[in-house]
Amino acid sequence: MATTESGNRTVADIMSAPVVTATAEEPVTSAATRMRELGVGSVVVVDDAEHAIGILTERDLVRLAAAGANPDDRVREWMTPDPDSVAPSAQVSDAFASLAEHGYRHIPVVDDGRLVGIVSMRDLMRIAQIQPAENLSHEVPRGLEGVVVAETTIGDVRGLEGFYHYRQYDAIELAEKRSLEDVWYLLYHDDLPTSSERAAFAEEIRPMRELPSDVAKVLPAIAATAPDAPPLDLLRTTVSMMGAALGFRPSLDLLGAELRDQAMRVCASVPTLLCALYRLTHRMTVIEPDPELAYAENYLYMMTGEVPTPEHARAVEQYMISTIDHGFNASTFTARVITSTGADLAAAVVGAIGALSGPLHGGAPSRALGMLDDIGTIDKAEPWIRDAIERGDRLMGFGHRVYKTDDPRSVMLRSVAERLGGDNVEFAKEVEQKAIDLLAELKPGRKLYTNVEFYAGIVMDACGVPREMFTPTFASSRVIGWTAHILEQAADNRLIRPSAQYVGPPPPQPVPAA
Numbered sequence: 370m371a372t373t374e375s376g377n378r379t380v381a382d383i384m385s386a387p388v389v390t391a392t393a394e395e396p397v398t399s400a401a402t403r404m405r406e407l408g409v410g411s412v413v414v415v416d417d418a419e420h421a422i423g424i425l426t427e428r429d430l431v432r433l434a435a436a437g438a439n440p441d442d443r444v445r446e447w448m449t450p451d452p453d454s455v456a457p458s459a460q461v462s463d464a465f466a467s468l469a470e471h472g473y474r475h476i477p478v479v480d481d482g483r484l485v486g487i488v489s490m491r492d493l494m495r496i497a498q499i500q501p502a503e504n505l506s507h508e509v510p511r512g513l514e515g516v517v518v519a520e521t522t523i524g525d526v527r528g529l530e531g532f533y534h535y536r537q538y539d540a541i542e543l544a545e546k547r548s549l550e551d552v553w554y555l556l557y558h559d560d561l562p563t564s565s566e567r568a569a570f571a572e573e574i575r576p577m578r579e580l581p582s583d584v585a586k587v588l589p590a591i592a593a594t595a596p597d598a599p600p601l602d603l604l605r606t607t608v609s610m611m612g613a614a615l616g617f618r619p620s621l622d623l624l625g626a627e628l629r630d631q632a633m634r635v636c637a638s639v640p641t642l643l644c645a646l647y648r649l650t651h652r653m654t655v656i657e658p659d660p661e662l663a664y665a666e667n668y669l670y671m672m673t674g675e676v677p678t679p680e681h682a683r684a685v686e687q688y689m690i691s692t693i694d695h696g697f698n699a700s701t702f703t704a705r706v707i708t709s710t711g712a713d714l715a716a717a718v719v720g721a722i723g724a725l726s727g728p729l730h731g732g733a734p735s736r737a738l739g740m741l742d743d744i745g746t747i748d749k750a751e752p753w754i755r756d757a758i759e760r761g762d763r764l765m766g767f768g769h770r771v772y773k774t775d776d777p778r779s780v781m782l783r784s785v786a787e788r789l790g791g792d793n794v795e796f797a798k799e800v801e802q803k804a805i806d807l808l809a810e811l812k813p814g815r816k817l818y819t820n821v822e823f824y825a826g827i828v829m830d831a832c833g834v835p836r837e838m839f840t841p842t843f844a845s846s847r848v849i850g851w852t853a854h855i856l857e858q859a860a861d862n863r864l865i866r867p868s869a870q871y872v873g874p875p876p877p878q879p880v881p882a883a
């Protein structure tokens with residue numbers, strides 16, 4: 370099964386050692402923390418004599434979260450006991466066969482009863498260059514939940530802890546202490562800028578906010594063709610046009626620096642495009658970007674025609690910083706898949722915008738505010754929410770694929786909303802509490818909490834952002850994350866081409882004559 374590249378290499382040649390271990394009686398949360406801190410996908414559970422008695426993997430942690438398990442549970446309750454092991458002298462191809470057959474991702478390497486290393490599917494595949502066997506496919510969870518599909522240095526989400534980060538920094542702390550431009554710089558350049566780097570970056574962005582004249586010229590016609598279309602749909606069209614007008618070529622044929630320039634250009638012009646399209650569909654004149662204004666101020670200015678108050682500009686900026694990136698969400702994954710084909714940057718961004726537009730991803734904040742409108746007064750919250758959940762509806766602004774505890778973005782935005790004040794904030798907080806209580810009662814064990822979208826709507830509404838611009842505002846910041854991922858994917862590319870498990874009628878059936 371292995372190609373010649375695996376040669377005669379043995380497991381000892383490729384295993385990782387020393388092994389990160391846990392004891393059966395320690396709390397599962399402490400083992401999970403160790404896994405994350407050390408960047409490993411599993412821990413081997415050992416007894417006093419250092420015999421491998423179990424293995425605890427990231428997949429077990431996902432199971433644990435999904436089952437709503439108690440964080441004080443012991444490792445013993447969640448580990449796979451008596452794991453298969455492999456000898457260090459085994460051939461790589463034999464070890465792969467054993468992994469593929471059982472669907473394991475990690476196998477302890479045991480020599481004479483003693484744990485000496487661990488070998489992962491990834492190690493084996495890298496060495497043996499073996500395609501994943503079809504008998505692994507049944508292991509893949511629906512919606513790819515918990516499946517690791519790439520490596521990234523851009524950031525990560527730790528769902529059990531309610532924490533996410535951009536590179537080495539806590540994303541929420543960045544939203545509290547830094548400007549959007551600084552965080553953009555961080556995503557593109559691995560670290561925060563010095564003051565001279567900040568000034569140079571601002572200089573670089575400024576002229577890029579202007580749209581290419583050929584594109585600006587046709588916007589009125591586009592808006593007139595579809596005056597009722599959501600701004601995000603029109604953004605899809607115009608980003609595609611921009612890519613074509615600026616001659617974007619397949620990323621496969623470009624040097625990193627050229628692709629970075631295109632990425633900067635698209636990020637800088639998305640707010641301009643969105644605000645122009647929004648104003649044109651409402652028969653208002655387009656407002657040109659103001660080079661003197663910072664990113665968020667300029668965005669609100671181009672949208673409303675007025676320079677915003679510092680409070681409003683900062684609130685929207687904090688929202689935007691907190692939504693720049695968030696792990697392998699659907700739109701980011703889409704951008705990376707498209708880039709992996711070598712397609713041009715505009716194609717990847719257009720695909721990502723499409724993924725973001727869905728209500729299960731980015732389309733929820735205006736619906737969350739719509740829910741508050743529908744509820745109307747706090748006395749109606751309980752029956753309204755109960756009915757909705759019993760009908761099988763989803764409460765917009767609640768639940769998350771990765772967070773099984775408070776979404777840190779919603780916690781931050783709740784405090785931003787409180788800072789801005791207004792009647793709606795108190796009402797929203799009461800509805801939030803009712804919704805969480807009822808979700809716990811009617812969907813026990815699912816761990817459903819408020820997500821970023823619930824207070825996003827409240828904050829943007831308080832800052833004068835019209836509802837139809839909520840998801841577009843999300844797109845304006847997320848495009849920075851998408852493009853950082855596009856650059857990362859292009860810099861170390863391999864076509865992303867997974868498999869599906871065929872579950873239809875067995876082929877080949879005779880084809881009936883027409």
Ligand SMILES: CC(C)(COP(=O)(O)OP(=O)(O)OC[C@H]1O[C@@H](n2cnc3c(N)ncnc32)[C@H](O)[C@@H]1OP(=O)(O)O)[C@@H](O)C(=O)NCCC(=O)NCCS
Pocket residue numbers: 512728729730731733758762763764765766767768769770771812815817820821822
């Ligand atoms: C975000 C979301 C798509 C994640 O979905 P997921 O990880 O695929 O979760 P599932 O669809 O597997 O849901 C698990 C269970 O929780 C329930 N659930 C999840 N989110 C819910 C919500 N917002 N309201 C009511 N029930 C919800 C599901 O009905 C399901 O219940 P079941 O076990 O009885 O079938 C989902 O929580 C959702 O639709 N939320 C509302 C939309 C939203 O706010 N999107 C913005 C995301 S940032």
